[in-house]
Amino acid sequence: MGRKDGASTSAASLRKGPWMAEEDEVLIEYVKKYGPRDWSSIRSKGLLPRSGKSCRLRWVNKLKPDLKTGCKFSAEEERIVIELQAQFGNKWARIATYLPGRTDNDVKNFWSTRQKRLARLLQAQSGPNSEDLHRKCPSLHHEQRIVFEQGNANPLMTCEEQYSSHFESRQSPARGPLEPLSYGSALPPPDSWGGGSERNPWGPIDPPPHFSYLQLPQALLDLPLLPETHHLATDFDGVDFDPESLAHDVPEFDLFSDGLAAPPGGGGGGGGQEFDDGMPAAADGLFGDFPVEMLDGLDPPASSSQS
DNA sequence: AATTTAGGCAACCGCCTTCCT
DNA sequence: CAGGAAGGCGGTTGCCTAAAT
Numbered sequence: 001m002g003r004k005d006g007a008s009t010s011a012a013s014l015r016k017g018p019w020m021a022e023e024d025e026v027l028i029e030y031v032k033k034y035g036p037r038d039w040s041s042i043r044s045k046g047l048l049p050r051s052g053k054s055c056r057l058r059w060v061n062k063l064k065p066d067l068k069t070g071c072k073f074s075a076e077e078e079r080i081v082i083e084l085q086a087q088f089g090n091k092w093a094r095i096a097t098y099l100p101g102r103t104d105n106d107v108k109n110f111w112s113t114r115q116k117r118l119a120r121l122l123q124a125q126s127g128p129n130s131e132d133l134h135r136k137c138p139s140l141h142h143e144q145r146i147v148f149e150q151g152n153a154n155p156l157m158t159c160e161e162q163y164s165s166h167f168e169s170r171q172s173p174a175r176g177p178l179e180p181l182s183y184g185s186a187l188p189p190p191d192s193w194g195g196g197s198e199r200n201p202w203g204p205i206d207p208p209p210h211f212s213y214l215q216l217p218q219a220l221l222d223l224p225l226l227p228e229t230h231h232l233a234t235d236f237d238g239v240d241f242d243p244e245s246l247a248h249d250v251p252e253f254d255l256f257s258d259g260l261a262a263p264p265g266g267g268g269g270g271g272g273q274e275f276d277d278g279m280p281a282a283a284d285g286l287f288g289d290f291p292v293e294m295l296d297g298l299d300p301p302a303s304s305s306q307s
Numbered sequence: 308a309a310t311t312t313a314g315g316c317a318a319c320c321g322c323c324t325t326c327c328t
Numbered sequence: 329c330a331g332g333a334a335g336g337c338g339g340t341t342g343c344c345t346a347a348a349t
Contacts (some may be wrong), residue, residue, distance in 0.1 A: 061317075316345105321340105321349085
């Protein structure tokens with residue numbers, strides 16, 4: 001209601017800025033002892049000069065043991081985010097429930113970066129230097145070329161999305177609908193966290209209906225289609241996912257035993273990681289360049305290309 | 308080698324929802 | 329039921345690093 005954040009606390013005595021390792025230790029010890037709740041009592045107990053919100057954020061985004069920190073989004077994860085964003089909008093917390101080890105902040109940052117990139121490409125395409133882009137991104141991967149040369153390009157997707165989709169469809173053509181991660185056998189129910197707030201991000205989530213590009217934001221829908229690709233906007237209606245493939249690499253949830261069983265084939269945090277399905281992480285080598293051919297046929301959307 | 312640009316990420320802000328008294 | 333407190337969430341900003349020029 002009328003409360004202003006921090007109004008009830010003396011903001012002057014609150015520490016801000018980057019967290020020190022010692023602070024992290026204190027926070028971890030606190031969660032060990034009391035569970036991930038009552039964040040504001042961390043300050044009231046005199047443990048840390050941080051706001052409860054700040055403590056919670058730090059825990060959720062960095063200290064929680066089941067996070068994929070320092071690991072780029074895999075192509076699979078990218079695709080999931082793209083599809084769910086189209087479906088739910090900017091409901092990052094909800095989307096994150098479908099991605100083991102990813103936080104809402106991760107998803108948000110990923111999306112933001114992607115949007116910037118798209119905006120920049122569109123702007124470049126609308127300007128006089130699209131040839132410049134060709135020069136800058138000459139290394140179209142062979143697989144990417146196949147996608148576009150076969151006329152399967154969907155102008156609503158970035159290069160890596162199209163490539164990802166293409167690659168994926170060849171790997172497992174039949175996939176079930178996306179489902180959120182559930183505690184299942186891998187994660188304990190919220191109760192085991194000490195009966196904290198049941199407003200938890202893991203709560204029951206409606207299984208999303210099939211994704212449809214018709215639900216894309218209007219700004220994207222305004223983009224003109226490339227010749228001979230109009231059908232694709234609806235072809236993607238049937239893109240399905242196997243929920244098993246999403247949940248199968250949910251790590252054993254062991255709050256304080258260093259958490260993650262390392263995914264097979266890659267140590268965490270090192271980059272270049274591979275996941276169970278063999279999909280490589282979205283390494284620059286594969287997805288680094290956009291197919292400017294895709295953009296050359298496009299006119300800038302009436303309203304969004306100027307900035 | 309210096310500068311610019313873009314990507315990635317951590318953390319803060321403020322609004323909203325839910326819980327508690 | 330009303331109001332305050334706490335937590336959740338999305339938007340935004342700023343810093344750091346790597347790549348490009």
